Amino acid sequence: MAGNGTIVGSEKLVKVYDTGSVKVEALRGVDLNVNRGEMVAIMGPSGCGKTTLLNCLSGLDEPTSGKVLIEGTDLAKMKDNQRTEYRARNMGFVFQFYNLLPVLTAVENVEMVLLLSGVRSRDARARAERALEVVGLKGLEKHRPAQLSGGQRQRVTLARALVNEPKIVWADEPTGDLDKRNSNEVMSLMQELNSKLKMTFVIVTHDPDVASRCRRIIHMEDGLIVKDVPITEKDALLHPRGGDYSTCGEKDRGAARISIEQQGSL
Numbered sequence: 001m002a003g004n005g006t007i008v009g010s011e012k013l014v015k016v017y018d019t020g021s022v023k024v025e026a027l028r029g030v031d032l033n034v035n036r037g038e039m040v041a042i043m044g045p046s047g048c049g050k051t052t053l054l055n056c057l058s059g060l061d062e063p064t065s066g067k068v069l070i071e072g073t074d075l076a077k078m079k080d081n082q083r084t085e086y087r088a089r090n091m092g093f094v095f096q097f098y099n100l101l102p103v104l105t106a107v108e109n110v111e112m113v114l115l116l117s118g119v120r121s122r123d124a125r126a127r128a129e130r131a132l133e134v135v136g137l138k139g140l141e142k143h144r145p146a147q148l149s150g151g152q153r154q155r156v157t158l159a160r161a162l163v164n165e166p167k168i169v170w171a172d173e174p175t176g177d178l179d180k181r182n183s184n185e186v187m188s189l190m191q192e193l194n195s196k197l198k199m200t201f202v203i204v205t206h207d208p209d210v211a212s213r214c215r216r217i218i219h220m221e222d223g224l225i226v227k228d229v230p231i232t233e234k235d236a237l238l239h240p241r242g243g244d245y246s247t248c249g250e251k252d253r254g255a256a257r258i259s260i261e262q263q264g265s266l
């Protein structure tokens, strides 16, 4: 059952891909609740259904049966345009197939999200520039993706995911193409956004180091959740986070953003 703190939940989520000759049961009855402000890692062998789960929870894909509740509303009962609008307003995506457009500059890639949701171009530009500053890319606004390193490109993707201040960010192997240093920096940034801006993160990863920086690790196998492990305070102390997670409210978002900028360490 979904409780008050739940931002997204699933009940008996099943997804069968029917390719004609074979049916693949990618999800076989997944019950999951993610609370507001959580930072969750999803791990498991390749092909166990992680991407399918993320796609179904975020409404990018439709489950074969079962339910997804977003802030208490049944995703299947929303009209298409409501779902799209909800996504545009409340969700950010750091997916590998959500690639940056090569012909656009960093700032244009980020502001596109806002322009598509009707923000005026001058405001969109200012917000996109601020988001790039938050992820440590001030001065690189006019660079095209090919002129940026892999780590910098992933930061542009993060800036694009956070520019509309989503409640929840879905990330599918966000550090998959990065070296250790860049991977650590991207993770620190996500921890910072989680702790200070209260954004909820659901992160699919193969990397135990990435998972250990989350507050909960869900293990999947063969279309099911087989283990759901909270990371204890003691474990968390080994991987210190940016700020106090429990005391930062909605109104602190702006202040937190400024302090992220002022630290200048990202």
Ligand SMILES: Nc1ncnc2c1ncn2[C@@H]1O[C@H](COP(=O)(O)OP(=O)(O)O)[C@@H](O)[C@H]1O
Binding pocket: 017, 018, 019, 024, 025, 026, 044, 045, 046, 047, 048, 049, 050, 051, 052, 053
């Ligand atoms: N569009 C699709 N059509 C058919 N089978 C698919 C499709 N997408 C995923 N699958 C299959 O569903 C299973 C789960 O895939 P996926 O969710 O991508 O796993 P993971 O992200 O954990 O690697 C795999 O067996 C995969 O081959």
Ligand SMILES: [Mg+2]
Binding pocket: 050, 051, 052, 172
């Ligand atoms: Mg996958």
